[in-house]
Amino acid sequence: MIGRRWYVPWLFLAPALLVTALMTWGPLANTGVLAFTDAQALGGGQFTGLDNFVRLADDTDFFRALGNTALYLVVVVPALVLLPLLLAQLVHAKLPGIGAFRAVFYTPVIASMVVVGLIWSWLLSSDGLVNAVLVKLRVVAEPLPFLTDATLLLFSCMLVTVWKGLGYYMVIYLAALSNVPGELHEAARVDGAGAVRRFRSVTVPTVRPTMLLVGTLAAISATKVFAEIYVMSSGTAGPGGQAKSIVYYIREVGLGVDGEIGYASAMSLTLFVGTLGLSVLALVLRRRSERNTA
Amino acid sequence: MRRTRAFAAAAVAAALFLSGCGLSSGDDAGSAGSDDKISGEVKGEITFATLALKPTFDDYINGLIADFQKQHPGTTVTWIDLPFQGAQEKITNDAQAGTLPDVVNLNPNFAQKLEKQGVFVDMETNAGDAKSTFVPGAWDAFKVPGQPGSYGLPWYLTSEVTMYNKDLFAQAGMADAAPPKTVDELLTQAEKLSAAGKGRFYGWHPALENSFVPNLAKLGVPLLNDDATAWTFNTPEAVQYVTRVRDLYAKKAIAPDWLTQDHAKETEAYSAGRVALFPSGPNFLKVVGQNAPAVAKATGVAPQIASADGTTNMSVMGLLVPRKSKNPATALEFAKFVSNAQNQLAFAKIVTILPSTADSLKDPYFTQVDPADPTSPARKISAEQIAKAENLTPVQWDDRTKAVVIGKMQLAVKGDLDPKAALDQAVAEANKLLAR
Numbered sequence: 090m091i092g093r094r095w096y097v098p099w100l101f102l103a104p105a106l107l108v109t110a111l112m113t114w115g116p117l118a119n120t121g122v123l124a125f126t127d128a129q130a131l132g133g134g135q136f137t138g139l140d141n142f143v144r145l146a147d148d149t150d151f152f153r154a155l156g157n158t159a160l161y162l163v164v165v166v167p168a169l170v171l172l173p174l175l176l177a178q179l180v181h182a183k184l185p186g187i188g189a190f191r192a193v194f195y196t197p198v199i200a201s202m203v204v205v206g207l208i209w210s211w212l213l214s215s216d217g218l219v220n221a222v223l224v225k226l227r228v229v230a231e232p233l234p235f236l237t238d239a240t241l242l243l244f245s246c247m248l249v250t251v252w253k254g255l256g257y258y259m260v261i262y263l264a265a266l267s268n269v270p271g272e273l274h275e276a277a278r279v280d281g282a283g284a285v286r287r288f289r290s291v292t293v294p295t296v297r298p299t300m301l302l303v304g305t306l307a308a309i310s311a312t313k314v315f316a317e318i319y320v321m322s323s324g325t326a327g328p329g330g331q332a333k334s335i336v337y338y339i340r341e342v343g344l345g346v347d348g349e350i351g352y353a354s355a356m357s358l359t360l361f362v363g364t365l366g367l368s369v370l371a372l373v374l375r376r377r378s379e380r381n382t383a
Numbered sequence: 384m385r386r387t388r389a390f391a392a393a394a395v396a397a398a399l400f401l402s403g404c405g406l407s408s409g410d411d412a413g414s415a416g417s418d419d420k421i422s423g424e425v426k427g428e429i430t431f432a433t434l435a436l437k438p439t440f441d442d443y444i445n446g447l448i449a450d451f452q453k454q455h456p457g458t459t460v461t462w463i464d465l466p467f468q469g470a471q472e473k474i475t476n477d478a479q480a481g482t483l484p485d486v487v488n489l490n491p492n493f494a495q496k497l498e499k500q501g502v503f504v505d506m507e508t509n510a511g512d513a514k515s516t517f518v519p520g521a522w523d524a525f526k527v528p529g530q531p532g533s534y535g536l537p538w539y540l541t542s543e544v545t546m547y548n549k550d551l552f553a554q555a556g557m558a559d560a561a562p563p564k565t566v567d568e569l570l571t572q573a574e575k576l577s578a579a580g581k582g583r584f585y586g587w588h589p590a591l592e593n594s595f596v597p598n599l600a601k602l603g604v605p606l607l608n609d610d611a612t613a614w615t616f617n618t619p620e621a622v623q624y625v626t627r628v629r630d631l632y633a634k635k636a637i638a639p640d641w642l643t644q645d646h647a648k649e650t651e652a653y654s655a656g657r658v659a660l661f662p663s664g665p666n667f668l669k670v671v672g673q674n675a676p677a678v679a680k681a682t683g684v685a686p687q688i689a690s691a692d693g694t695t696n697m698s699v700m701g702l703l704v705p706r707k708s709k710n711p712a713t714a715l716e717f718a719k720f721v722s723n724a725q726n727q728l729a730f731a732k733i734v735t736i737l738p739s740t741a742d743s744l745k746d747p748y749f750t751q752v753d754p755a756d757p758t759s760p761a762r763k764i765s766a767e768q769i770a771k772a773e774n775l776t777p778v779q780w781d782d783r784t785k786a787v788v789i790g791k792m793q794l795a796v797k798g799d800l801d802p803k804a805a806l807d808q809a810v811a812e813a814n815k816l817l818a819r
Contacts, residue, residue: 130475130479131475131478131479131496131497131500132500214640215638215639215640216638216640232639234639234640236640236643237639237640237642237643237797322643323643323644323645323648324645325643325786325789325790325793327643328642328643328790328793328794328796328797328799329790329791329793329794329799329800330786330790331794341783341786344471344472345471345472345475345781345782345783346471346474346475346478346493346496346497346781347496347781347782347783347816347819348475349819
């Protein structure tokens with residue numbers, strides 16, 4: 090009898106809802122409110138209307154950080170959609186020693202970003218291995234400033250993001266590839282399609298919803314990029330902080346005893362709305378893609 | 384439907400309640416340098432927070448606590464140690480929540496932001512009797528310019544010496560050269576050494592975030608105006624200094640990656656034998672000795688590069704008591720106990736730091752060289768110069784200001800921004816932060 094009462098399911102859900110409210114919705118709502126105040130790390134918190142957003146419109150550092158983040162998205166997302174798919178295709182094949190190959194590509198996924206960042210900053214430093222090889226092979230006359238030129242630093246960080254993400258997205262694609270019906274490939278082969286053609290005409294259409302999922306996940310993590318830039322630039326975001334991402338800038342403004350919590354919240358809210366917009370767009374595209382493949 | 388609406392309304396109310404939490408501050412802002420006189424019996428429980436002293440100094444700190452508890456029956460001191468990483472966030476959160484430990488170990492630059500909110504008790508009022516026991520420059524480090532009072536008891540100090548790699552000097556044909564005594568000599572020698580090193584080694588690691596402000600101060604550049612309301616370091620002398628560093632960078636007398644590196648990387652570079660001059664605390668000689676004994680063996684030690692009037696720089700750590708402490712009398716007594724001459728001397732004998740108490744510095748440990756201890760010459764030099772040392776980095780030089788100013792200097796040194804424009808922009812942006 091008790092099982093028919095309307096509130097019984099809510100009782101089961103209550104602990105999880107409470108934790109989610111405290112840990113996720115609460116801080117989110119708090120950020121939403123703080124974005125309209127002048128809150129500081131210590132004290133403050135008067136309602137200031139849209140002042141923070143007006144200031145944001147004039148903040149050149151914010152727009153530079155936004156531009157860097159956009160560049161990150163443009164480069165990293167396509168790379169993380171395509172490269173892991175190609176890799177998964179290779180790994181999917183039943184080749185000898187493939188287990189070791191999979192392990193090699195998955196190792197960076199489980200390594201800490203700080204460790205990965207440090208290793209790459211050693212490799213890419215002016216006297217690091219990469220520059221030593223490039224100079225030795227006479228590809229360049231003198232070491233490239235991978236870590237002290239804002240643009241090169243950003244691209245170096247992108248390389249690290251892609252390198253670290255390859256294995257993770259490869260595993261997602263592997264799951265999707267195992268669902269591609271073997272008879273489709275067989276039929277295509279009978280029709281005379283080569284490997285590339287089968288990949289384009291059979292594999293890609295079948296895994297397109299997964300590609301959209303990977304694209305969405307990669308885009309969300311690209312908008313949140315911080316650790317790579319922080320570690321590779323020794324906490325400076327390059328000379329003059331010119332390689333700051335949006336999250337890096339939010340942290341810089343909001344952190345510490347002199348942190349401007351209100352202004353940082355306004356930036357966070359702007360980023361949240363932007364990311365939400367991207368996610369909704371991806372969702373619409375994904376649904377459309379699913380309808381087309383159904 | 385009604386129930387759904389009721390649930391949604393409850394959720395919104397809960398969210399608003401939660402969000403409201405972020406708007407309040409646990410600590411009421413009070414006036415800095417308050418003349419509230421602390422009184423009361425020395426007993427009960429207090430907490431003592433230090434920065435990165437565990438586990439190396441467990442025996443010393445636990446011994447201090449045991450001695451204090453023995454001298455003051457009925458007191459209990461609970462020690463907590465915060466790692467440097469994240470300490471600022473933790474202290475800020477505690478200050479916000481009104482739950483700061485009863486005695487806190489902080490440096491002046493971090494503490495002054497809290498003090499501007501009136502968080503700490505005034506030591507001029509409450510520990511004035513101990514004032515004369517401290518090195519004057521150390522006591523003054525805990526004053527906020529333009530505000531009365533002083534908000535911390537100086538604890539331990541470090542005072543840079545100039546370490547140099549004699550092997551690299553010899554390789555550069557400068558075996559007979561005296562180590563630099565002025566900023567100008569530092570840069571001149573750096574250029575010669577780097578030219579001889581041809582990329583194998585360099586003269587000087589700029590570690591801008593540590594060296595920029597003290598070097599300007601030593602060059603006589605006024606960093607702040609008299610009432611500390613505006614930064615003023617965009618002077619012709621500062622432009623000349625930045626231009627000189629930019630020229631060194633352009634001549635490849637500074638390794639390109641070093642432009643954005645800090646003191647930790649400078650220590651690594653010196654330990655690796657890649658840099659010949661290493662102005663740093665004598666405690667780092669021990670670090671070099673552990674990681675690179677050969678480099679430590681080749682290291683000569685000279686006095687700190689000083690300003691024209693002989694003023695040198697020192698870094699200060701202090702002990703502060705929050706006004707919100709539930710047991711301020713015990714907290715104050717404990718802070719005085721930890722920082723007294725006897726206890727500071729004992730601490731200085733187990734770690735390469737200097738005591739802030741003038742009497743401790745007269746101990747033979749600081750006035751004589753022990754042939755068996757390779758760090759003792761550095762310690763002697765460091766202790767001798769402390770009488771004319773000051774904290775040359777203004778307390779207003781906080782992390783945000785540092786990030787903005789050093790960012791502009793990096794662009795100037797790299798050649799992306801004219802030195803004068805970089806200094807003007809840095810001052811303008813730093814003043815915006817100061818005005819907040």
